[in-house]
Amino acid sequence: MTRVHKHIANHPLGDAPARGQAAAIPFGRPKVVDVNALQAHLASSPGLADDRQALLRQLVDGLDPAQLYWIAAWVANQAAHPTARQGAVAPANATRLTVLYGSQTGNARRVAERFAAEAEASGLPVRLVRAGAYATRELADERYLAVVVSTQGEGEPPDDARGFVEFLASRRAPKLPKLQYTVLGLGDSSYPQFNAMGRALDARLAELGAQRLAPLAEADIDIEPVAAPWSEGALALLRERLAHDAPIASVTPLRVAATRPQFHRDRPFPAPVLANQRIVSRASDRDVRHVELSLEGSGLRYAPGDALGVWHRNPASLVTAFLAALSLDGDAAVTHDGRTQPLREWLTRERELTRLSRPLVQAVAGRADSAGLRAALQSPDALRELFDSHQPIDLLRAHPADWDAAALVAALRPLTPRLYSIASSPRAVGDDEVHLTVAVVGYHAYGEPHLGAASHWIAAADEDATLDVFIEPNERFRLPADGARDVIMIGPGTGVAPFRAFVQERQQAGATGRNWLLFGNRHVADDFLYQVEWQQALKDGALHRLDVAFSRDQAQKRYVQHVLRERGAELYDWLAGGAHIYVCGDAAQMAKDVHSALADIVATHGGKTPEAAQAWLSELLQDGRYARDVY
Known part of the structure; x- marks a missing residue:
């Protein structure tokens, strides 16, 4: 295969040498479909007339998998119960739980999917809906609603939830006296408007007359400590409330069994580096890398628009700077969350060292007894300026205090993977290869060099190295199914x-x-x-x-x-x-x-x-x- 790095050698800038509707989640035991057998059966059966096939293709064009499965389930139910076509359709206000999610990077989607699966396993009637696909006219008839929503930027909703949020805030939103709801907000405390969207939705639903089934829960990037108890508590209350309600009309389950790939966010694939080269000129004050990785043997598949998650290590120089600034021993054993390892390992592999968070600012303010930091915590503008101008090491140097190793590990938030938009199509480079375009972050501030931990890690990876990666699907960022579209x-x-x-x-x-x-x-x-x-x-x-x-x-x-x-x-x-x-x-x-x-x-x-x-x-x-x- 001809790789792009062979072309970049002749690049004039290069200085490198050549190198729709909501899907119902049926409750009870799902029926698994043998897709190959189904396709073979369809190929051998008379099928539909050409004009009906054209109408069917027009209907399903552009639908996502969840919508296709819903249609498949509905059609199967029609086939199994022909007389049902003349009967009543299950009312929109049938007793069920609707799990609605708005996700920008996939975290809210994952939490919502797991919550819906746990509800289904408990025997609850449940449907899982992406906010962008939710029919807002149904809101007035909902009885039980769980919302999982992230906040992006300066307190804004995810793009796929923007329409729902605007509807809910408008005068068109209905009164909701019969609705019981709960909200889980996902945020990032390195942003001043932490979890603003979860709070706003929770408050607006209450303002419309809905009753909180469970209190608002707010998770930082370490999601599980908040999401798990929220899920457990909400499901316990739902089982109690729904136990005496009549179930909704059943739909014959017809869906492909979901299988988690062998490698995923919690078990990344060590992808060998095929190429890693600078694609800006020597004169540029920035370093931008074109990186090619092998996915051979991983089973990972991606589509244009998806992102590649990369788990990185913090630079040794930055870890050393932390230890020196706080006079701590990197070999000191630290026990946290039931695990014990040297402080240096916590700082290298498991703690965020380049992004500030509100909890860290609070911890530093308390230990250093800083009135200035306490004031900043009360001012969104001051906090935003602090986050934009300081890394954690800057804050610790500017506000000296006594720290012990365990307190430092507890104050720093967990390391998170970085997501990079994929820069290749598998049709062009093959299924076993993926490309990235990475800007390497580096600058001077407060008399010291500063690095972007992940981009520095990637830039230093030579062709004998591997990077720990996973695929993060982005269904919102897809090419149109109709290739004739501009x-x-x-x-x-x-x-x-x-x-x-x-x-x-x-x-x-x-x-x-x-x-x-x-x-x-x-x-x-x-x-x-x-x-x-x-x-x-x-x-x-x-x-x-x-x-x-x-x-x-x-x-x-x-x-x-x-x-x-x-x-x-x-x-x-x-x-x-x-x-x-x-x-x-x-x-x-x-x-x-x-x-x-x-x-x-x-x-x-x-x-x-x-x-x-x-x-x-x-x-x-x-x-x-x-x-x-x-x-």
Whole structure:
């Protein structure tokens, strides 16, 4: 296979040498479908007339697996009970538990899936619904609702829950006096608006008259200590409440048995490094890597739009700096959560050393008796500034205090994997290979060098090394099933990674829709990532349009949002004609600026009021035609 690193050797920038509806989860014992046998049976049976087959294909086009399984179950029930077609349909307010989730990176989805499975195993009637697929008209008839929702950025909902959140906050939301509910919020205390969305949904449901079945639970990135007791308590109450209610009409279970891959988040695959090379010029003040990994033997599969999770180790220099700053012995045995190992091992493999969290700030404020830190904890703006400007080591140096090894381990939050948008299509590179585009974080602050722990770990991995990885699916960030659809891709910096995968995929699949890429970075001569590939894609017809913005190549900074406004008329024509639009990259500023530009374009060239333009974009988000992978 010809790898990209063979092409990058001739890169002018390269300095490296050549190298819809909710799915019902049936209760009781699921019936497992032999898919191969089913396909063989369908192939040998008379089937449907051509016109009916065309209608069926039109119906299922673009549906996700859960929606397809729901349709399969409903059809099976119709086949088993033909007379039921003339009977009553189970009412929307039938007694059941609805588990609703809004997830940005997959954590809320995983927790909700497990909670729904535990409820099903308990014999409870339950359905699992992604917030973006929930029919809000059903809310008034719900009786039992469990919401698992994450918070992203500055207290914002996940993109797939935005429509539900907006509906709930609006005057159209119904009164809910018959609803009993519970909310589990997932957040990251390194953000000032920690768990704001979970709190907001919990408060709004109560305001609408619903009764709390179980109190709001708020989990930090160490989810399990909060999620497990919440799940256990909520299920105990649900079993008690639902025991005396009539069950909903049963649907014949028909679904493929879910099997967890051999390698996953909690058991990552040691992927051999095939290539790891710098793809910016020597003159660039940044280091960006193109990394190729082997998945051979892992059984892992991915699709364009998915992310690769990487478990990293903290740099030895940073661990040493912690030990020196606090005068601690790295060989000291520390027992935490029932496990004992040297402090150095805790700091290297299991504790977050480059991201601040609210609990750590609280711990430092208490030990150092810092009035300034206590004041910052009460001010979102001050806390945000602290998080943006300090790593944990900076805080510990600025506020000296007596620390023992056990207290330090308890105060630092657990290490979490980093997620990187996948930069390859398996159709192009093969099922056993995956590519990443990684910006290596490094800077000076407070007189000391600072590193991005994960990016530094990846950059240091040579071709004899392995990286511990897993696949994180991202169903919200998928190419349209209809290859005739046009796609617009906005990806400045390393945000271009998934669009490399998209262009590869569309080319290999023979998609007939047009592809428009908007890319931005600092300097055209230094960091035009994958320049040769984009030029070749234009020549081959795999890319139909490429617009670029290099912010520092002229006196006035120029970003992708400026290009969007300049191309506004054409961009609106594409969108009005059914194009899908994708944004990937920085959530703090770029994604907001791009969204603002899109709203202005829709208002200006679509003849809409600003409010109507925002509503139109929200509708595109809900329909999956506007998708964002921002971080």
